[in-house]
Each structure stands twice: as structure tokens, then as C-alpha cells.
Amino acid sequence: MARIAVIGGDGIGPEVVGAGVRVLEAAARADSSLELEFERFPWGCEHYLKHGRMMPEDALETLSSFDAIYLGAVGWPSVPDHVSLWGLLLPIRRGFDQYVNLRPVRLLRGVGSPLAGRAQPDLLVVRENTEGEYSDAGGRLHRGTPHEIAVQESVFTRRGVERIVRYAYERARERRGLLTGATKSNGISVTMPFFDEIFREVGEEFPEVEASLMHADALAARLVLDPAAFDVIVGSNLLGDILSEITAAVCGAIGIAPSANLDPTGEHPSLFEPIHGSAPDIAGRGVANPAGAIWAASLMLDHLGHGEAASRVLGALEETLAGGVRTPDLGGDAGTEEVTRAVVRRLLF
Numbered sequence: 321m322a323r324i325a326v327i328g329g330d331g332i333g334p335e336v337v338g339a340g341v342r343v344l345e346a347a348a349r350a351d352s353s354l355e356l357e358f359e360r361f362p363w364g365c366e367h368y369l370k371h372g373r374m375m376p377e378d379a380l381e382t383l384s385s386f387d388a389i390y391l392g393a394v395g396w397p398s399v400p401d402h403v404s405l406w407g408l409l410l411p412i413r414r415g416f417d418q419y420v421n422l423r424p425v426r427l428l429r430g431v432g433s434p435l436a437g438r439a440q441p442d443l444l445v446v447r448e449n450t451e452g453e454y455s456d457a458g459g460r461l462h463r464g465t466p467h468e469i470a471v472q473e474s475v476f477t478r479r480g481v482e483r484i485v486r487y488a489y490e491r492a493r494e495r496r497g498l499l500t501g502a503t504k505s506n507g508i509s510v511t512m513p514f515f516d517e518i519f520r521e522v523g524e525e526f527p528e529v530e531a532s533l534m535h536a537d538a539l540a541a542r543l544v545l546d547p548a549a550f551d552v553i554v555g556s557n558l559l560g561d562i563l564s565e566i567t568a569a570v571c572g573a574i575g576i577a578p579s580a581n582l583d584p585t586g587e588h589p590s591l592f593e594p595i596h597g598s599a600p601d602i603a604g605r606g607v608a609n610p611a612g613a614i615w616a617a618s619l620m621l622d623h624l625g626h627g628e629a630a631s632r633v634l635g636a637l638e639e640t641l642a643g644g645v646r647t648p649d650l651g652g653d654a655g656t657e658e659v660t661r662a663v664v665r666r667l668l669f
């Protein structure tokens with residue numbers, strides 16, 4: 321039995337994870353070896369506006385007893401972004417040492433993309449999630465003068481780089497055996513050469529993986545022109561962030577892409593979510609695309625050791641989209657409910 325904490329969050333978040341939970345329930349109904357239990361937590365901006373906190377003080381303690389966390393989206397125009405980010409997502413990422421941010425990118429059938437008619441990508445972006453450029457170390461000097469200076473340090477630790485790079489090599493080994501490390505050691509002279517050095521060192525443990533380093537700017541251009549050339553890409557927090565957005569964009573709409581924040585050791589629960597935000601412009605209208613949340617649910621099943629059920633969920637989603645049941649962001653006229661029902665039907669019958 322896997323216990324899943326469901327945090328719908330804000331805007332379209334509860335709509336799309338509601339759809340994802342129904343799909344997961346259908347997957348469990350169709351497979352007696354899959355037992356899932358859900359508990360819902362009403363945390364997010366509404367909670368903040370009522371109680372002054374995005375989630376209760378003991379939230380991490382509560383979540384720690386779950387096998388996985390399924391999140392919709394957090395953020396609302398009346399709450400500053402840093403409050404929603406620092407009040408919910410970052411404490412979970414950091415508290416549970418979810419050091420891998422994983423974004424699979426594949427063009428699903430039935431989804432238009434700028435790549436139509438060209439070789440189709442199937443790749444995995446592995447982003448470091450706990451350190452690097454997104455550190456709090458730094459400050460501003462000579463504020464308000466013409467000589468004002470802002471300095472922010474990047475913090476790369478041997479442990480942090482080794483574990484993310486090793487994770488990426490492992491994933492590459494079980495896929496097509498190709499790993500690209502994103503670097504910028506031609507401009508950043510301390511942290512990036514350190515990253516490169518560890519990338520090569522760890523690579524010695526994986527002679528079967530064909531690994532290379534590429535400067536992030538050239539890599540970004542190649543991703544746009546020829547994403548099918550890549551298998552697994554690993555990057556620091558900032559480079560991985562940017563590259564994963566680019567890959568998601570070339571593979572279609574924002575409503576489709578999923579992401580996982582993983583603690584691969586299994587000591588803490590990992591978190592699964594669609595990459596999109598709370599989309600206030602369409603919230604409550606029943607037109608949100610549930611595909612990203614459903615794909616995230618499939619990633620969650622895979623992480624929980626139910627690989628076959630994960631493939632069935634993704635297959636049912638892909639067949640639904642290819643069959644023309646699509647939300648308006650994909651050029652269709654179906655609502656969230658219709659897409660969800662079509663996916664559930666494919667799983668059950």
C-alpha cells in the first residue's frame with residue numbers, strides 16, 4: 321500500500337491533481353497489485369491568506385510519513401511569489417533533501433510542436449535541486465549609490481555534484497547510454513571546472529555511458545535545433561532550470577510537462593507535479609489541461625516501483641490526446657472533465 325499526500329494548491333492546481341487522482345484510482349482498480357491511499361491537504365495561498373502560513377508549522381513532520389507527495393501548483397496574484405515559493409515548495413524540497421529535479425521530455429502523440437515532421441526527442445533533464453547558483457550567500461554594498469554592487473555566491477559541494485552526476489549516469493545507463501553535462505567553464509572559472517572535473521571522475525565508474533560536456537549556450541541552441549540528439553542531460557541548479565524549460569517548450573504546450581523532485585535514497589518522500597503554475601486566467605473554468613498532472617502521476621507510480629502501471633497511465637493519456645480529446649490549449653474543445661474521463665475509460669476497459 322502506497323500512501324500519497326495530495327496538495328492541490330492554488331488556481332488550477334486542485335483541478336488538475338483532482339483529475340490525476342481519479343486516473344490513479346482507475347489504474348489501481350485495473351491492477352490488484354496496485355494499492356494506493358490518498359490524503360488531501362488544503363495548503364497553499366488560501367491557507368496563507370487565512371492563517372498567515374502556506375502550510376502548518378508541522379507540515380514536514382506530517383508529510384514525512386507518506387510515500388510520495390502529489391502537488392498541483394502554488395501561487396496566486398495576491399500573494400508575493402517569494403511567499404508561496406519559500407512557504408511551501410522550497411521547505412519541502414530542502415527538508416526532504418530532494419536533490420534531483422527530473423523532467424522527462426517526449427513529444428506525446430496528438431500534441432503539436434514546433435518540431436512537427438522532424439526527429440522526435442525522448443530525453444531526460446536532470447537538474448541539481450539543492451545548491452549551486454540558488455544559494456542565499458551574498459549581499460549588496462553601497463546601496464543607492466552609483467557604486468552599488470550586488471554579489472551572490474554559487475555553492476557547489478563535492479557531495480552535491482557527485483550525487484547528482486552519479487544519478488544522471490545511472491539513468492543514462494538504463495536508457496540509451498548517452499549523457500551530456502551542461503557546463504559554462506569557459507566563463508565561470510571556479511565552480512564550473514569543479515563540476516566538469518567531478519563529471520569526468522564519476523564517469524570512470526560508467527564506461528558503458530558515452531558522456532560529454534557541452535557549454536550551456538551551445539547546448540541550448542542544439543536543443544532547439546535538434547533535441548532528438550540527446551538522451552540524458554545533467555546540469556547545475558541554474559543551468560538545469562533553464563535547459564529544462566527550453567526542452568519543455570520545444571515539445572509542446574506548458575500544460576503537458578511533468579516534473580519530479582526526488583530523494584533517490586528513498587529516505588524521504590519525493591514530490592511529483594506538473595511544471596505549470598496556478599494559471600489564474602483559466603482557474604475555475606474547467607478547461608485546464610490535466611495532461612501534465614497525469615504524466616506526473618505516471619512518474620510517481622514509476623518511482624513507487626509500479627513501472628507497468630506507470631506506462632499504462634502514460635499510454636492511456638497519449639491515446640486520449642492522439643484520439644482528439646484535447647483541451648483548448650492544445651487546439652481542442654474538450655474540458656478537464658472530458659479528458660479525465662477519456663483517460664479513465666481507457667484504463668478500465
Ligand code: ATP
Pocket residue numbers: 332336394395574575576595596597598599600601602607608609610612647649
Ligand atoms: P508561475 O509563475 O506560477 O509559473 P505563470 O503565470 O508564469 O505562473 P502558468 O500559471 O503556468 O505560468 O501559466 C502560463 C500560461 O499558460 C497561462 O496563460 C495559463 O493559462 C497557461 N497554462 C498553464 N497551465 C495550463 C494548463 N494546465 N492548461 C491550460 N493552460 C495552461
